[in-house]
Amino acid sequence: xxxxxxxxxxxxxxxxxxxxxxxxxxxxxxxxxxxxxxxxxxxxxxxxxxxxxxxxxxxxxxxxxxxxxxxxxxxxxxxxxxxxxxxxxxxxxxxxxxxxxxxxxxxxxxxxxxxxxxxx
Amino acid sequence: xxxxxxxxxxxxxxxxxxxxxxxxxxxxxxxxxxxxxxxxxxxxxxxxxxxxxxxxxxxxxxxxxxxxxxxxxxxxxxxxxxxxxxxxxxxxxxxxxxxxxxxxxxxxxxxxxxxxxxxxxxxxxxxxxxxxxxxxxxxxxxxxxxxxxxxxxxxxxxxxxxxxxxxxxxxxxxxxxxxxxxxxxxxxxxxxxxxxxxxxxxxxxxxxxxxxxxxxxxxxxxxxxxxxxxxxxxxxxxxxxxx
Numbered sequence: 001x002x003x004x005x006x007x008x009x010x011x012x013x014x015x016x017x018x019x020x021x022x023x024x025x026x027x028x029x030x031x032x033x034x035x036x037x038x039x040x041x042x043x044x045x046x047x048x049x050x051x052x053x054x055x056x057x058x059x060x061x062x063x064x065x066x067x068x069x070x071x072x073x074x075x076x077x078x079x080x081x082x083x084x085x086x087x088x089x090x091x092x093x094x095x096x097x098x099x100x101x102x103x104x105x106x107x108x109x110x111x112x113x114x115x116x117x118x119x120x
Numbered sequence: 121x122x123x124x125x126x127x128x129x130x131x132x133x134x135x136x137x138x139x140x141x142x143x144x145x146x147x148x149x150x151x152x153x154x155x156x157x158x159x160x161x162x163x164x165x166x167x168x169x170x171x172x173x174x175x176x177x178x179x180x181x182x183x184x185x186x187x188x189x190x191x192x193x194x195x196x197x198x199x200x201x202x203x204x205x206x207x208x209x210x211x212x213x214x215x216x217x218x219x220x221x222x223x224x225x226x227x228x229x230x231x232x233x234x235x236x237x238x239x240x241x242x243x244x245x246x247x248x249x250x251x252x253x254x255x256x257x258x259x260x261x262x263x264x265x266x267x268x269x270x271x272x273x274x275x276x277x278x279x280x281x282x283x284x285x286x287x288x289x290x291x292x293x294x295x296x297x298x299x300x301x302x303x304x305x306x307x308x309x310x311x312x313x314x315x316x317x318x319x320x321x322x323x324x325x326x327x328x329x330x331x332x333x334x335x336x337x338x339x340x341x342x343x344x345x346x347x348x349x350x351x352x353x354x355x356x357x358x359x360x361x362x363x
Contacts, residue, residue: 030149052359110357116168
């Protein structure tokens with residue numbers, strides 16, 4: 001009986017870190033995936049906002065407000081280009097579980113209804 | 121045998137503790153992605169139709185303006201004929217009167233053509249926005265089918281449609297037209313939509329989402345389009361014109 005208890009304890013000591021590592025990997029993976037998806041979505045929304053001829057300051061402020069909902073995410077804008085024929089936003093974001101990653105959103109103007117149909 | 125029991129006990133406990141965590145995590149992630157994806161799709165449907173509607177009106181305006189050279193030619197000819205009728209010698213006057221009747225007939229025909237272009241463009245543009253209503257309804261129906269709920273979530277689509285913003289530059293039977301000042305801001309099409317998502321989702325999910333997460337019960341969206349001057353011609357663009 002004592003032997004068996006010892007066996008179970010030993011197994012726990014070895015198995016627990018493995019399980020924790022696995023859980024950690026899944027949690028970090030889900031967190032990274034969701035963060036990237038949300039950042040990508042918000043950058044796209046921001047570039048769409050600029051394509052509507054709204055001032056870039058206002059659009060970036062809206063995006064910043066949304067990113068603030070994830071307090072662990074830090075980002076820096078590398079490039080914002082608003083021209084008659086294109087809108088480009090390039091930013092780098094990072095989080096405690098994510099090395100710096102770049103997102104580039106490039107919209108060619110005018111946006112046609114065909115583009116909207118294709119991205120549905 | 122005991123050893124086996126002890127192992128399965130540990131795995132069971134680990135599974136019981138971890139499984140709900142994984143499940144909540146996966147469902148939460150899937151929910152956020154699904155939510156954003158569907159909203160994105162509905163936004164794009166809105167923009168697609170509102171851009172098409174604007175394009176139809178712009179094309180109509182362009183066709184109307186293309187008739188301007190002919191309209192001004194007829195106006196000038198009529199003025200010259202009027203002058204001849206007023207001050208010309210009697211034989212020339214008779215010819216001028218006969219010619220004027222032809223010019224007036226041509227102007228009446230041109231006017232019908234101009235009105236036809238304006239009405240057809242307006243009709244097709246409005247029809248495109250009606251298609252948007254149908255597309256929104258169809259999407260709401262698809263969502264209901266996806267969640268196997270009854271189709272209570274009928275979308276509300278409010279359309280602010282503006283007719284062709286052209287003005288008469290030279291008035292006559294068949295006038296010469298021009299684009300109205302601030303054409304970009306005047307001819308804006310604006311659509312606001314709302315889908316009661318809490319009625320589309322199944323009750324169990326609605327309760328979780330709205331009692332715990334306090335998400336909005338409706339999906340709101342708006343889209344607008346305006347004419348934008350390109351390098352060679354006008355085209356439709358998203359937004360409400362220059363701010």
